[in-house]
Amino acid sequence: MGNRIEDVTVVGGGDSGLLTALAVKRVNPGVDVSVVDDFEAEVPQVGKSTFRAIRNILHGVLGIDEREFVTEVKPVWKASVYFRDWCGRPPFHYPFDTNRNFPNPDESDTYEGYYFFYEEGHNSAEYQTKCERIVSERKSPWYFDPGKGGLSMYDNVAYHLNTERFNAYLRELCRDRGVALIDDEVVTVDVAGDRIKRLRSRNRAYESDLFVDATGFSRVLKSEQSDAFHEFDLPLDTALNARADLDLAEVVPATVIDTGDHGWFWQIDTFDNRDRGYVYASEFVSEGAAREEFLDHCEGIDADDVVKYEFTPGYFERAWVDNCVAIGNAEGFVEPLQSTGLTVNAKAAVTLATLLSGHGQVQDDWIRDTYNRWVDRAWRAVFDFISLHYAYADGETAFWEAARSIDISPRAAFLVEQFDRHGFDAHVDPVANSAEFDDLLFFPPWGFYTLIRNMGASSAFYESNDFAMGDRKRRTVERYYEDIREDVTDHYDHHEFYHGALGQY
Incomplete structure (x- = not known):
């Protein structure tokens, strides 16, 4: 018998973690969602490139106002x-x-x-x-x-994104939409087999129906579970x-x-x-x-x-094990060619949120297997192309x-x-x-x-x-x-857009 998810704790406040929190909350508004991270730490400054699907994910599924996004994040269009x-x-x-x-x-x-x-x-x-x-x-x-x-x-x-602007915007969006941002650092993970019992910082403990490991290559939660890592031949x-x-x-x-x-x-x-x-x-x-x-x-x-x-190019063959889902670099990574990382991870966040909603927020073997099959196909598709x-x-x-x-x-x-x-x-x-x-x-x-x-x-x-x-x-x-050729001549360059045309938006 499955159990109902009433609260989700995301560990890691990078882009993948915040996007997952936003997706879960938007598609499952009755679920309490929180993100735990050291929010005083410097945001990695690697420029983020995406592919076309990111715009529908952000402005369609997540309902992010495009004008507001452009004004605050100031993307370059790729x-x-x-x-x-x-x-x-x-x-x-x-x-x-x-x-x-x-x-x-x-x-x-x-x-x-x-x-x-x-x-x-x-x-x-x-x-x-x-x-x-x-x-x-x-x-x-x-x-x-x-x-x-x-x-x-x-x-x-698609978008080129400055990570500092993008991450700061996602944080504010989380606060506006009722996602709790907790400035803390997880130092201990208590487990029973593959089940995450609780997380501990120096000052408190965290328990949750579902944990999301979005800690990047540190894999703070995922490393405590037994799961095979599939390495790509790269x-x-x-x-x-x-x-x-x-x-x-x-x-x-x-x-x-x-x-x-x-x-x-x-x-x-x-x-x-x-x-x-x-x-x-x-x-x-x-x-x-x-x-x-x-x-x-x-x-x-x-x-x-x-x-x-x-x-290390590769991915965990089971992204969702027991009560913990790994997402972002914590789950897998191929390499930066073709800019697959952020967009695929955003799609994974939406897929997770949609499955939870369609399954009545019940976690059981069916929903875990369904999500894991999707993640497996996604990473294999990326490797196929690269x-x-x-x-x-x-x-x-x-x-x-x-x-x-x-x-x-x-x-x-x-x-x-x-x-x-x-x-x-x-x-x-x-x-x-x-x-x-x-x-x-x-x-x-x-x-x-x-x-x-x-x-x-x-x-x-x-x-x-x-x-x-x-x-x-x-x-x-x-x-x-x-x-x-004639049509593109009339387009604004980025300087003209941001220092003039944006006012007409």
Whole structure:
């Protein structure tokens, strides 16, 4: 027989912990929710990049007012992941409108559009999607719409977030919505088997129907339970991070990726600074040499400001064990490529809250198993996608040789084979839509195809058949992309938006 959850205690006041508290409280308003953390401690300053789903989670499910959020948090809008240099490949984007790379006015000439994208449109500056054009012209998604008499926004974007602003905003939102924030530090966890009996600080004890471990890689609660940790076949395990000054007019509205000798560099532009990072494999380079490479690559950062983070790619196979759910980095982490961490964790928080609501706040084996299956699929989907970046990499160092040996999953291999045999298949073989493949919702087939084509994958379907684009289709394509170019010209850049246009919001 299950037991009813009347109170939830979240340990850890980072972004994942606060988002979980907000999700549980909003979807289960009768449940008492509290967050325990040392709120006097400094908030980690690593810039947070997200993907498109974050906006619906924040402004849809969590009901966060978008105007208030923009005013207080001051995000930068991200339109793509921009691979400026990936193992010597020509620069390319992974945009958030990968399912709209060409116009298709009717079904009679669908194959022509697919072939055009394969042959000419996959990395052409002339045939950029709107997301790609926004990035190349350093624009925000905002523009003035005379028909509406005010601001309008292109929706296929995500956020770059300054963690201090974001975390401070989430704290205030928790207080406004009845989530108790307790400034304390857990020092002891009392357990009986896998069950968390109580938490102890130096001054008091905490008991709860459900505990959430959101303590990051410290895993204060999760480490007290018996659970298998599934490691991913990725050699990366360390990141260096620092910030540089940035003029808002110079914002690049994309997460920018460059290849290093032993990993890759990121650039995440936020309202306050340019966040730089180097993700590398410590097996192949010393920390000192990695720091030197990082400083040589990144202008404007101070050696004394560089911070190191260590991680093990993988996840716990059971996120929810007995009366404790691990979320965020406490549950799992792959690596920063494609900015999956915050958005997947926010989705996990919403999934947890929704399951609790739909199950009458009763915790039993069914709800734990259901949630654990979702988490398992989510992390495997992330690894599926990220692993493909290395399968097609052709760097020449020992690290890149090791990276190319990563085994991609059956799901990823299926889509690679699909692309080779059938090209850009709009519908994909029905097996891809079965329960085994439903975790592709994070990265749909078009996203896989866009990535691997830009990384050099070819398709025997297109290479062995005599396709050509007809004049009718070409005229349609030219008009379509010309409209995009003209449209994006009218968008505000981030400086213009925050120092003028925001007043029209």
